Amino acid sequence: MITLDGRARRLGDNINTDYIIASTRKRETIDEQVLKQWLLETVDPAFAASVREGDIIVAGHNFGCGSAMEVAVTVILAAGIKAVIAQSYSRTFYRNAINNGLIPVQCDTAAFEEGDKLTVTLDGANPSVVNHTRQLALHGPPISGIMLDILAEGGLVPYIREHHTFAPAKS
Amino acid sequence: MSARTISEKILSAKAGREVHAGEIAICNVDHVLGTDASSPMAIDYFEKMGGERLFNPSRVHFAFDHYSPAANAKTEALHERVRVFAKRYGAELSDEGEGISFQLLAERGGALPGSLIVGADSHTVTIGALNLFATGVGSSDLAAAMITGQAWLRVPESIKVTLTGTRTAFLSAKDIALALVKLIGPEGANYKTLEFHGSALSALSLEERLVICNLGVEMDAKAAIFPPDNATNEYLAGRKVGLDAPVTADVHAVYAREVTLDLSRLSPRVSLPHAPDNVVPIDQAVGTPIQMVFLGTCTGGRARDFHEALAGLDRAGGKIADGVQLVVTPASREVAEILRGDGTLAAFEELGATITAVGCGACCGTSGVIPGDGMNVLSTANRNFKARMGNATASIYLASPAACGAAAATGRITDPRAARVSR
Ligand code: SF4
Numbered sequence: 001m002i003t004l005d006g007r008a009r010r011l012g013d014n015i016n017t018d019y020i021i022a023s024t025r026k027r028e029t030i031d032e033q034v035l036k037q038w039l040l041e042t043v044d045p046a047f048a049a050s051v052r053e054g055d056i057i058v059a060g061h062n063f064g065c066g067s068a069m070e071v072a073v074t075v076i077l078a079a080g081i082k083a084v085i086a087q088s089y090s091r092t093f094y095r096n097a098i099n100n101g102l103i104p105v106q107c108d109t110a111a112f113e114e115g116d117k118l119t120v121t122l123d124g125a126n127p128s129v130v131n132h133t134r135q136l137a138l139h140g141p142p143i144s145g146i147m148l149d150i151l152a153e154g155g156l157v158p159y160i161r162e163h164h165t166f167a168p169a170k171s
Numbered sequence: 172m173s174a175r176t177i178s179e180k181i182l183s184a185k186a187g188r189e190v191h192a193g194e195i196a197i198c199n200v201d202h203v204l205g206t207d208a209s210s211p212m213a214i215d216y217f218e219k220m221g222g223e224r225l226f227n228p229s230r231v232h233f234a235f236d237h238y239s240p241a242a243n244a245k246t247e248a249l250h251e252r253v254r255v256f257a258k259r260y261g262a263e264l265s266d267e268g269e270g271i272s273f274q275l276l277a278e279r280g281g282a283l284p285g286s287l288i289v290g291a292d293s294h295t296v297t298i299g300a301l302n303l304f305a306t307g308v309g310s311s312d313l314a315a316a317m318i319t320g321q322a323w324l325r326v327p328e329s330i331k332v333t334l335t336g337t338r339t340a341f342l343s344a345k346d347i348a349l350a351l352v353k354l355i356g357p358e359g360a361n362y363k364t365l366e367f368h369g370s371a372l373s374a375l376s377l378e379e380r381l382v383i384c385n386l387g388v389e390m391d392a393k394a395a396i397f398p399p400d401n402a403t404n405e406y407l408a409g410r411k412v413g414l415d416a417p418v419t420a421d422v423h424a425v426y427a428r429e430v431t432l433d434l435s436r437l438s439p440r441v442s443l444p445h446a447p448d449n450v451v452p453i454d455q456a457v458g459t460p461i462q463m464v465f466l467g468t469c470t471g472g473r474a475r476d477f478h479e480a481l482a483g484l485d486r487a488g489g490k491i492a493d494g495v496q497l498v499v500t501p502a503s504r505e506v507a508e509i510l511r512g513d514g515t516l517a518a519f520e521e522l523g524a525t526i527t528a529v530g531c532g533a534c535c536g537t538s539g540v541i542p543g544d545g546m547n548v549l550s551t552a553n554r555n556f557k558a559r560m561g562n563a564t565a566s567i568y569l570a571s572p573a574a575c576g577a578a579a580a581t582g583r584i585t586d587p588r589a590a591r592v593s594r
Contacts, residue, residue, distance in 0.1 A: 014357055014446060016556055018556050018558065018559055019556065019557075019558075022558055022561075023535040023537050023559075024536040024558075024561045026208070027208070027237070027245075027537045028243065028245035030212045030249070042563055061358060062357055062361070065357060065391060066388075066554060067292075068209070068291060068293040068308060068309050070212055070310040071212065073309070088358060088361065090391050091391065091393055092307055092308065092309060096309035096312075099309065099312065100311065144195070145195045155311075156216070156311045156312070156315055157311070160221070160314075160319070161219075161220055161221045164319070165319050165321065166315070166321050166322075
């Protein structure tokens, strides 16, 4: 079981990966430790400097849409953010999150506001969120099959190192 | 065996068992594509994963398209890393100036009906126009596919998109694509495939189908697939490398949703800043001043698009308006050669257009021209996010090549149907 405590960093709908990290920034380096200074700069130039270790991104619909660029996930992780909560995700972002061990929780974030105190829990396949500030407890749909295996093994790197193949799906 | 969609049939064939929407399938991939924007990171993952060889070097392709040419030494160092890797492991490499990754695979006859292609570029879906399942992945999935030759995929539900009616004059494939983005919405096709049907398909050329599939990602589609027909065969003739396995949907296949678009009632469209789904009929944007017109990208960077743009420009006066920069970026070397051969590039050059190196060009602000502060740009591309072209104060409008050509001549957003009047 994974438990993460942190404060909500509120974003809106359709936050695309270019907004998470601009293509113009990553053409010179893909080192997330360098890139993290520009995290979400198009949405809010002050965002990166205000991030604290353990912050949790809370977004609306279609988080991570647009480009499939994986730095959008590794930069979030490098900034010390280990979970994202959104109403829904674009599929490429969701895949990249799982592959890198960033926990994506899907639930109704409408009532969440900037700075809310949160606890994210991943219990087996089941993600949940407690919003202490709003006194809400929410459950996301379980993470299924091979995605859970990948997440449980720490991401796609350790998964492929270990298996050298994708194990047959447990359906 | 129950009725199946095209997606279910292709993924069943690649998984070696019958699979249906909602199941997870471990599939064998036919081709793996990386770009200069995604491959350096994939190489990092490949090494961390303990990769020792490529599953099939002739099926792994890297293309230097986003940074073509590289703007500085740091970007060049990323290219060099990919060059060294490709040489060591035997992967196919298309260096600067060759073209956009999936466009090259199509031109070289590797994008065959019935195949499964994963590319570390979201617009890989474009080549689904050739009756295949092509989908975008990140760099880690790319690395895993390079090693294993496999990808795990949740078999998607499909949306049946039926196109009917005959287009009116000057209505472009881009207008159809933008109308669909509006109709289906920015996440309306998330986790799903768009499968095209209807009486209007036979009148759409392969290049036009590529435009429509390209915008699938702006609806979050996992894939966008046309059925096979004469246009598919004509495109493949003389290119095809290997065997194709055309796939059609069963009549009773089950769809998550069905949408119909009557092309005879469609007017040109414009997507307003700063979201591709912010689509309006062009009359709501007519008159907006434009300082830069960008012709290019994996959406509007093929020969047909430049012909359409030049015709639109001609009809609207035949000269580039004062205060407008017209930027021309062919999507590939083959496109540039066609345009050179038929005089189109010379015509643009004579008009005073900026002709850039082949590739993605100004699309995501990584190579070539950058719009100035506060500029309005009209573009044949697919994304108009704030800062997309490298300047957060610029406003990007998206439209058809015909509308872009007309705007280059008038300096304003101009209805390509009405442009004749202003001559
Ligand atoms: S042209 Fe633009 S959208 Fe297409 S692959 Fe290049 S950067 Fe991406």
